[in-house]
Amino acid sequence: MYKEKGIEADKITFDKLDYKTLTDFFTWIESVRGCSASTKNQRLSAVASFSAYAQNQDFAAASIFRNSVNKIPVKKTQHKQRVILSRQEVTILLALPNENRAIGFRDKILLSLMYASGARAQEICDLTVGKLQFHEKGATLNIRGKGGKSRRIGIPTACAVLLRQYIDHRKIKSKPERHIFSSQTHEQMTVSCVEGIFKKYVTIAKKDNPSMFIANSYPPHSMRHTTASHMLEAGVPLVVIKNFLGHASLKSTEIYAEISQNTVNKHLKEWNEKWFPNNVEERKTPQISNEIPDFLD
Structure with missing residues (x-):
């Protein structure tokens, strides 16, 4: 005014x-x-x-x-297409960090936990040692999400082992107030730092695999979308995914049903093209490598 x-x-x-x-x-x-x-x-x-x-x-x-x-009318907005990584793309992405270097080891755990938990970038940044409980079947995370709502989610054993190793490496096991992930300048990692890490490895993955990672951009939130989509494709009920992600309404989760169907259609098209090429002599047995990362089994 x-x-x-x-x-x-x-x-x-x-x-x-x-x-x-x-x-x-x-x-x-x-x-x-x-x-x-x-x-x-x-x-x-x-x-x-x-x-x-x-x-x-x-x-x-x-x-x-x-x-x-x-x-005053509400203006129509274009629906943003959520970016979903394939299982093979996830495998490639998680294999990129150099675990023999401190920063690479941190990045490996960060990306792995993002996929295993489906947590938002801010929720990952807010995680402290005291919010983790390790047990025989993996670990449980106490996550504080949007609106101050808390939820408890489990991560599989292999990812929990990596997380425990990282905590031991940082010597913060007995310090419940310490944040799991930090940067070179802050005790608590920021969302912008997570964005930078994610962008770094996606850029490398795009360069090494030009036929994959074809979306224009892959924000950290795309890993959350990926987790939800892969869970749905594995047969996990929507209501379970809703609670896992911390959605307030099932409507927010139902979008993944549409995405999953699009993924199915894409795979069917690729399958048909491999099995039924225009030239019969070109027909080859398809070689599919789309396995979920071993540490999430």
């Missing part, structure tokens, strides 16, 4: 928040600020919530504001 109309924040009254002013604002955040339609919708939702509260406090004063907000 101040930048475009010269109105200071403490001078804004409800009568100034009319339809034109509000539509000018939402046009400004898209055209000048470069915000996406999704961000615009989030801002509109916040303004709508405030207008409802304001009207409850002073109906007459806030009515114009509330009515103006209700006239």
Whole structure:
């Protein structure tokens, strides 16, 4: 308001928040600020919530504001295609870090845990020694997710062994408050650091395997999508995946059913092309190498 109309924040009254002013604002955040339609919708939702509260406090004063907000439509957004790694791509990615170097060993455990747990990058960064319980069948993680909601998830024995080795290597086993993953500058690794690590190995994988890793980008969250998709393909019920991922609603998990079907269709197409080529003489027995990493068995 101040930048475009010269109105200071403490001078804004409800009568100034009319339809034109509000539509000018939402046009400004898209055209000048470069915000996406999704961000615009989030801002509109916040303004709508405030207008409802304001009207409850002073109906007459806030009515114009509330009515103006209700006239502004939600903008349609394009559905983002979730990036899913194949099992072979996961195997390649997890084999890249050099375990003989301290940073490589850390990166190996980080990527492995992301796949085994399906946890968000921030949840991985927040993990401390005290939130781990090791047992014969693997380990249990106490994860604090979105909205402060906690959940307990298990990881398989092989991944738990790697994690225990890493904790012993760092000599933090008796320090429950210490974070599992740290960077060269911070005791607790940041999400941006995780993004950098993930990007580093995906870039190497793309270069070494030009026919694979064909998506434009692979953010760390793609590993979470990958875990969920692979669980579904393995026959794990959606409701179990929902609890494993910490989704508030089953609707958030159901998207993986669609993704999984797309994956099935892709594999069927590839299978048919291998078994039924145009030239019968070219027909070869397909060689499929799509095994899940041994440490997750």
